[in-house]
Amino acid sequence: MDIQSTFEALDKKFTSFGGLEQGGITRLLYSPEWNDAVRELESTFKEEGLEVSFDDVGNLSGRLVGSKYSDETILTGSHIDTVVEGGHLDGQFGILSALIAVKYLKEKYGQPLRTLEVLSLAEEEGSRFPYTFWGSKNFFNLAKKADVETIEDADGIKFEDAMHESGFDYRQNDNVRDDIKAFVEVHIEQGKVLETEHKTIGVVNGIVGQKRYTVNLKGEANHAGTTPMSLRRDTVVAYSEIVTDLIKRAREIGEPLVLTFGHVTPVPNTVNVVPGEITFSVDCRHIDQQALNDFSKEIEEKIKSVAEANDMTYDINLWMDEAPTLMDEKIINIVEQAAKKNVGDAYKVMPSGAGHDSQIFADFVPTAMLFVPSIAGISHNTNEETEVKDLVKGIEVLKDVLYELAYKE
Amino acid sequence: MDIQSTFEALDKKFTSFGGLEQGGITRLLYSPEWNDAVRELESTFKEEGLEVSFDDVGNLSGRLVGSKYSDETILTGSHIDTVVEGGHLDGQFGILSALIAVKYLKEKYGQPLRTLEVLSLAEEEGSRFPYTFWGSKNFFNLAKKADVETIEDADGIKFEDAMHESGFDYRQNDNVRDDIKAFVEVHIEQGKVLETEHKTIGVVNGIVGQKRYTVNLKGEANHAGTTPMSLRRDTVVAYSEIVTDLIKRAREIGEPLVLTFGHVTPVPNTVNVVPGEITFSVDCRHIDQQALNDFSKEIEEKIKSVAEANDMTYDINLWMDEAPTLMDEKIINIVEQAAKKNVGDAYKVMPSGAGHDSQIFADFVPTAMLFVPSIAGISHNTNEETEVKDLVKGIEVLKDVLYELAYKE
Numbered sequence: 001m002d003i004q005s006t007f008e009a010l011d012k013k014f015t016s017f018g019g020l021e022q023g024g025i026t027r028l029l030y031s032p033e034w035n036d037a038v039r040e041l042e043s044t045f046k047e048e049g050l051e052v053s054f055d056d057v058g059n060l061s062g063r064l065v066g067s068k069y070s071d072e073t074i075l076t077g078s079h080i081d082t083v084v085e086g087g088h089l090d091g092q093f094g095i096l097s098a099l100i101a102v103k104y105l106k107e108k109y110g111q112p113l114r115t116l117e118v119l120s121l122a123e124e125e126g127s128r129f130p131y132t133f134w135g136s137k138n139f140f141n142l143a144k145k146a147d148v149e150t151i152e153d154a155d156g157i158k159f160e161d162a163m164h165e166s167g168f169d170y171r172q173n174d175n176v177r178d179d180i181k182a183f184v185e186v187h188i189e190q191g192k193v194l195e196t197e198h199k200t201i202g203v204v205n206g207i208v209g210q211k212r213y214t215v216n217l218k219g220e221a222n223h224a225g226t227t228p229m230s231l232r233r234d235t236v237v238a239y240s241e242i243v244t245d246l247i248k249r250a251r252e253i254g255e256p257l258v259l260t261f262g263h264v265t266p267v268p269n270t271v272n273v274v275p276g277e278i279t280f281s282v283d284c285r286h287i288d289q290q291a292l293n294d295f296s297k298e299i300e301e302k303i304k305s306v307a308e309a310n311d312m313t314y315d316i317n318l319w320m321d322e323a324p325t326l327m328d329e330k331i332i333n334i335v336e337q338a339a340k341k342n343v344g345d346a347y348k349v350m351p352s353g354a355g356h357d358s359q360i361f362a363d364f365v366p367t368a369m370l371f372v373p374s375i376a377g378i379s380h381n382t383n384e385e386t387e388v389k390d391l392v393k394g395i396e397v398l399k400d401v402l403y404e405l406a407y408k409e
Numbered sequence: 410m411d412i413q414s415t416f417e418a419l420d421k422k423f424t425s426f427g428g429l430e431q432g433g434i435t436r437l438l439y440s441p442e443w444n445d446a447v448r449e450l451e452s453t454f455k456e457e458g459l460e461v462s463f464d465d466v467g468n469l470s471g472r473l474v475g476s477k478y479s480d481e482t483i484l485t486g487s488h489i490d491t492v493v494e495g496g497h498l499d500g501q502f503g504i505l506s507a508l509i510a511v512k513y514l515k516e517k518y519g520q521p522l523r524t525l526e527v528l529s530l531a532e533e534e535g536s537r538f539p540y541t542f543w544g545s546k547n548f549f550n551l552a553k554k555a556d557v558e559t560i561e562d563a564d565g566i567k568f569e570d571a572m573h574e575s576g577f578d579y580r581q582n583d584n585v586r587d588d589i590k591a592f593v594e595v596h597i598e599q600g601k602v603l604e605t606e607h608k609t610i611g612v613v614n615g616i617v618g619q620k621r622y623t624v625n626l627k628g629e630a631n632h633a634g635t636t637p638m639s640l641r642r643d644t645v646v647a648y649s650e651i652v653t654d655l656i657k658r659a660r661e662i663g664e665p666l667v668l669t670f671g672h673v674t675p676v677p678n679t680v681n682v683v684p685g686e687i688t689f690s691v692d693c694r695h696i697d698q699q700a701l702n703d704f705s706k707e708i709e710e711k712i713k714s715v716a717e718a719n720d721m722t723y724d725i726n727l728w729m730d731e732a733p734t735l736m737d738e739k740i741i742n743i744v745e746q747a748a749k750k751n752v753g754d755a756y757k758v759m760p761s762g763a764g765h766d767s768q769i770f771a772d773f774v775p776t777a778m779l780f781v782p783s784i785a786g787i788s789h790n791t792n793e794e795t796e797v798k799d800l801v802k803g804i805e806v807l808k809d810v811l812y813e814l815a816y817k818e
Contacts, residue, residue, distance in 0.1 A: 189635065190632055190635050191631075191632055191634075191635025191636055191637075192631075192635075192636065192640055193635070193637060193640070196640060208634060210634070212680055212681075222600075222601075222786060223599055223600055223762065223763060223786070223788070223789075224667065224669035224671060224692045224694075224762075225600075225617060225619070225667065225694055225761075225762030225763045225764075226598065226599050226600025226601075226602070226761070226762035226763050226786065227600055227601065227667070227762070227786065228600075228602060228664050228665065228667065229656075229659060229660050229664070229666070229667060229668070230660075230664070231601060231602070231605060231786075234656075234669070236652060236670045236671070236673065237652060237653075237656050237670075239649070240648070240649035240650075240652035240653045240656075240670075241649075241653055243645060243646060243649035244646075244649045244650055244653045247638075247643075247646050247649075250638060251638050251639075255637050255638070255639070256637065257638070258633065258634065258636070258637065258638060259638070260633035260643070260680075260681070260682075260683055261645045261646075261649075261684075262633060262645070262675070262677075262678070262679050262680045262681060262682050262683065262684055263675070263678050263679055263680050264645065264673060264675060264678070265678075266671070266672070266673060268671075269671070269672050269673070269674075270671050270672060271621055271669075271671045271672050271690040271692050272621075272669070272671060272692055273669075273671050274669055274671065275670075275671055281680040283633045283680050283681055285633075285634055352634075352635070353632065353633075353634030353635035353636070354632060354634045354635050355634075377631060377632070377635065377636060377640075379632065379635075380632075
């Protein structure tokens with residue numbers, strides 16, 4: 001079979017579910033477009049001779065049962081939902097590459113020793129309802145009815161009404177599968193590291209931990225004309241010192257530490273008033289928990305010392321504190337060998353700076369991910385794209401990984 | 410006469426026009442409260458034996474005609490309007506101190522050689538309609554019908570309808586008075602320089618010039634997790650460097666230069682996106698035109714160099730460029746001598762960082778101002794206050810200045 005033409009046909013078909021005129025997809029959980037996509041995927045799995053099953057919430061599996069170790073499952077896939085005006089690759093490419101890899105292996109090598117299972121996860125993005133990882137959290141019985149029973153979408157439609165309308169329901173039992181021996185997810189990078197370094201494959205060794213703060217400083221609002229510099233307690237000046245010093249420090253510490261001050265609002269935010277108050281965000285990520293902890297301590301110390309030096313009060317609110325997730329070393333190694341075979345040294349072992357379903361799986365089963373490059377790093381945007389030759393390489397690497405995991409003793 | 414009790418009675422009476430429960434005044438141009446205040450002021454001037462006249466727009470004069478040089482007028486006063494929820498001293502104190510000083514001089518010394526005129530200017534704040542200095546600009550025939558004939562207040566009431574309702578109209582002729590030999594305005598400082606330096610009187614030597622910019626930088630929006638520090642063009646980082654460097658430089662240059670970054674809005678202003686764009690304000694003031702020009706050049710150079718170093722585009726829009734206004738040296742000197750006589754060395758020669766009616770007068774007639782302290786620098790606020798002993802000192806200094814200007818050959 002020709003991987004590229006197979007991918008292009010499948011991608012065209014599935015991009016039509018929620019497909020937008022300008023390209024890209026809007027396909028939100030339990031929407032008509034989502035429903036059409038999962039029902040079509042069910043048919044496609046059947047056409048490929050896979051055993052198909054939905055779980056209660058709408059995660060869809062297509063299984064190629066193993067000949068010798070049928071109760072040992074090698075799982076691969078990603079999420080079927082998209083963000084609003086998202087691209088055609090985020091999530092969808094992980095499902096299609098899984099399907100194509102399994103189809104290829106089946107055609108070339110026949111039945112595997114272990115069961116191969118292609119997985120379409122119902123939801124990851126949190127774009128319709130304020131809840132993320134609905135698919136993978138249900139897979140491991142982590143999502144609870146209480147988490148979603150009161151939430152609504154932007155049109156006031158209740159989560160459970162949308163779910164019932166789609167023909168799905170809450171999880172009806174607490175059983176968690178114990179047959180999964182590995183999970184491998186293919187995803188676009190959504191960054192531009194691979195492109196910049198001219199690499200074709202990212203071998204993901206973990207998903208970064210992150211801490212997010214909301215910080216408030218209170219100084220004194222004053223007239224911008226009548227208040228000499230020496231009598232000011234200007235929170236924008238304190239803020240700028242904090243940003244400048246901490247960014248400098250983050251650069252010194254170096255990759256993969258990232259630090260972002262994405263949100264800032266001074267009060268009153270007016271041209272002719274010395275801003276007496278400011279609220280800003282800090283987003284800090286690292287793959288190493290200790291390094292993340294150490295730097296977050298520096299962040300807090302810097303904020304305190306600048307506030308105190310400027311006679312300001314401060315409030316530092318750490319509202320997100322997610323630990324890094326490490327991928328399984330054995331499977332990382334298999335992915336790396338497969339990458340090397342397919343692209344030589346054009347691969348990079350790297351952390352993922354964004355969250356993925358794999359971070360849920362990694363807590364329960366041996367997990368790995370592989371990335372293909374994103375053109376200009378663009379994602380969550382209808383212009384999201386990857387060179388088709390790179391997509392094909394991603395599928396080829398996955399196929400070799402699955403062969404190693406499912407066909408070898 | 411007792412200056413303090415006279416002031417307290419007058420202040421109580423006039424604060425009742427637009428007076429608020431929590432203290433302070435809302436008295437907007439041509440409102441019923443404003444109308445009541447100017448009509449009561451007219452009666453009060455008459456009771457004090459002053460010749461009273463309104464001009465076309467509602468500026469009110471009370472004249473004590475000179476015995477020898479009746480065609481030479483020494484003018485003193487300020488504006489009768491307030492901001493919304495303003496204090497009881499901003500503007501009003503300038504009128505009342507003028508009235509009390511003239512009353513005192515008349516009672517003690519009788520008719521002056523030159524004419525003394527107490528002036529209530531119709532409007533300065535621009536708080537009801539989007540137009541400032543309506544009173545003083547009409548005084549010198551600077552305001553034009555075309556400036557205001559289409560403007561409305563927040564309730565949709567047209568400027569000219571409100572004016573006509575109050576019994577006033579546009580200026581009916583182009584004659585500008587040539588009898589004014591001096592204008593002296595007493596005002597609260599609206600800053601906290603005098604309080605901080607334990608001074609009772611500010612001898613104002615000028616009103617600062619100011620330049621205001623709106624600056625836009627464009628870098629690149631990126632995912633806060635997947636974009637390494639080295640691949641970012643983060644506009645908040647560039648902004649913080651600009652603020653930090655220019656504030657440091659402004660402090661080095663020293664008083665009376667002030668520099669304020671009051672407004673900032675990054676785009677998209679979200680915790681987990683590297684901000685690819687930012688818009689911010691720069692407000693820079695100095696009493697010396699050359700110093701202001703020099704520093705504004707530094708501002709522009711810094712923005713350009715930081716933008717270029719960070720591979721960003723920039724737009725620097727200078728939308729306000731007001732020249733400094735210098736007070737008249739001879740009158741400054743008279744004010745300084747009177748301050749010295751009344752408070753010893755507890756006075757300070759200083760610029761005004763805020764705008765005042767005096768800046769309009771200074772272009773046409775010899776002008777000076779004197780300040781009394783503002784408690785905690787608070788103004789444009791119902792909590793605006795000055796120690797009554799300081800208010801009395803202000804009136805006493807004004808009286809001595811007027812004596813020098815109107816009673817001496």
